[in-house]
């Protein structure tokens with residue numbers, strides 16, 4: 001069964017139809033890229049998938065269960081982790097504490113009034129950070145971190161939920177090209193290892209074409225192409241949408 | 253029927269006066285996002301200045317109206333000085349600091365007015381040409397009131413013209429709608445902010461000056477008007493001129509008819525209306541959602557960790573002194589120490605919602621007072637012993653905290669703070685006006701500790717144990733997952749929800765917990781004093797709590813403790829040293845805001861960190 005199914009999602013803001021009937025599915029262990037020019041509606045799709053926004057029409061199903069209209073925190077409880085295009089972390093906490101919070105929430109221990117956080121879920125949080133190459137940064141406050149590192153913290157936070165679905169909105173923004181490739185390779189191997197379904201958006205076409213198992217192309221709220229990276233890259237309509245942006249040149 | 257018409261007319265007159273003051277407040281807020289506590293002081297200054305001018309200028313039209321206009325201009329000048337010397341430096345500071353600074357100005361103006369005009373009420377002459385009254389439906393209605401009814405709409409009209417027909421007005425509206433954009437357009441912000449502040453102050457001064465023929469001029473005018481003006485501005489929607497006019501009308505008429513229909517609950521009525529409006533329309537009648545220009549308490553909040561060793565040692569030493577020395581202290585010192593212990597808990601409880609919670613409360617005294625009254629009522633009506641009373645206190649406060657908090661934590665920023673104020677004023681009014689139950693102004697006497705706890709020293713130790721224990725418990729909570737969740741929703745509501753934190757529930761429970769702790773402090777206070785009075789839950793007490801927390805520093809856990817000690821100590825010393833303690837305290841507050849924007853503990857911490865690398 002598909003981990004995530006989106007069915008005919010629609011969303012308008014005032015007069016703008018940001019998403020106009022988008023359907024797709026993500027399979028366990030798959031890296032699905034959702035690409036498209038600025039303003040295509042990618043983030044809006046993400047927001048509908050994790051409950052940040054309620055779709056005007058359409059359904060979202062997680063492992064067959066209808067989750068349309070659930071609040072983000074309820075969607076998290078069902079095993080979804082997400083990163084944001086503009087990173088959102090707890091600035092007054094260290095990197096380690098950010099991850100600990102996600103772990104504590106996952107283990108439903110956030111109501112605790114007595115035991116200090118510093119003694120809870122520390123080892124698994126450190127292990128997770130080590131896996132993402134962030135061990136050195138563990139003690140630094142998130143408020144002063146570089147943008148690329150914040151993206152990594154968000155990934156660690158999302159992974160702390162032991163997710164079956166990972167939603168990553170531009171996970172490599174703010175990183176140098178070699179770092180991007182490394183991070184996506186790591187994500188892909190984690191996805192395979194833990195059978196996580198990954199949906200991500202990305203503007204760097206190198207990253208997309210070398211790490212996605214499948215690609216969806218969104219333009220002005222409508223899906224215009226879907227398929228294996230090579231197919232999509234050859235698609236004339238996709239090339240037309242991206243023409244002039246220079247973004248498609250990367251793979252040649 | 254005739255009475256109703258007259259009542260409606262007198263409602264209009266009050267609405268007009270209220271609007272004059274509120275319009276200035278709302279315009280200032282719209283542009284600079286400053287919640288100006290000192291606005292009421294400007295109103296009072298306007299009244300005093302007008303009194304002086306009108307009584308010293310030659311009698312007649314010129315003397316009177318010249319005096320009124322002169323007073324308004326004079327207050328505008330005072331506004332200019334305050335803006336240039338103080339506010340201009342803190343526009344980028346957190347909301348609460350601005351509030352603290354303007355409160356410092358309130359204190360300073362109070363003492364300056366006392367120095368200049370003395371403590372007695374001053375009666376001004378009536379307005380020439382408007383001394384008589386006019387027959388309306390066979391009843392007499394004062395001409396001056398009719399004149400006031402006209403003034404409000406005229407000022408509204410002039411302001412609307414100013415804002416819609418001049419370039420300056422367009423800039424003001426642009427800045428109100430979107431501060432950043434106005435800045436990007438290259439508007440000279442300094443000049444704009446200064447001119448708006450002067451205009452607002454001038455309006456407050458005019459409002460005060462026009463009261464001279466109506467009521468006596470006294471030193472309580474500032475706080476009584478500022479609370480009403482806040483209500484009007486919040487009900488109307490922050491920054492909305494028309495909203496303020498509508499709200500002034502609503503509140504003015506409500507007052508007029510409230511007195512007629514339900515004289516017992518007039519005080520409650522106004523705040524009840526504000527609460528209802530805010531619950532139904534979280535941004536007031538005509539307000540729009542605020543862009544959160546600044547967080548309530550400051551930019552990136554620092555990480556909290558276990559207390560550094562020297563701080564622990566210092567704390568232990570202080571505690572040791574607090575345990576060992578009192579047997580050698582006199583009764584007076586023991587009372588002061590008992591009070592300090594109580595205030596530490598009171599401040600620490602407010603700190604929980606202000607610091608980690610990121611919410612502001614202008615009405616925390618409600619829970620302190622509720623604890624005190626809970627204990628006192630139990631003692632009076634149920635003959636409950638002290639032990640039971642001390643259990644009732646936190647429970648009663650916590651219960652109200654749950655109910656009030658459910659509404660307050662839904663709103664954000666100033667609106668939320670104002671709703672806490674509204675609830676506090678409602679409880680105050682009940683304590684004040686429900687004489688049969690609470691004894692009203694006379695309070696409840698004879699709330700004595702149990703026999704074993706009667707000696708001052710024993711009661712001090714009891715208080716110390718409970719207060720320090722509860723404060724340490726709060727500290728523990730802040731380090732525990734619940735406290736982290738509280739900070740998480742403050743840091744990023746988006747991220748908190750995305751990892752499964754119920755931000756509303758977390759804030760709500762924190763609010764209730766703070767209320768419980770404030771209630772315990774209040775209960776202990778009741779037995780320490782042997783009586784309770786409505787002042788236990790009035791605005792000055794809420795402000796005390798705010799000052800203690802801000803003085804110590806919102807962002808450090810030791811802040812409320814240091815703040816409580818510093819504030820009580822300072823006040824105690826200043827009161828003993830000089831009659832002008834408000835002037836000095838206000839000066840100290842203003843200086844602190846300008847030079848130690850992170851509070852005392854925050855400044856000490858910054859020092860420590862630069863000296864020892866970032867720990």
Ligand SMILES: Nc1ncnc2c1ncn2[C@@H]1O[C@H](COP(=O)(O)OP(=O)(O)OP(=O)(O)O)[C@@H](O)[C@H]1O
Pocket residue numbers: 013016018036037038039040041042043044045085
């Ligand atoms: N909260 C909102 N209110 C109004 N309009 C919005 C809102 N969110 C998105 N939009 C509009 O919807 C459209 C799609 O935006 P969205 O953020 O989904 O695009 P995107 O594909 O993620 O773009 P980018 O690559 O720049 O991140 C845009 O026209 C945007 O202006």
Ligand SMILES: [Mg+2]
Pocket residue numbers: 042043044085169
């Ligand atoms: Mg986007």
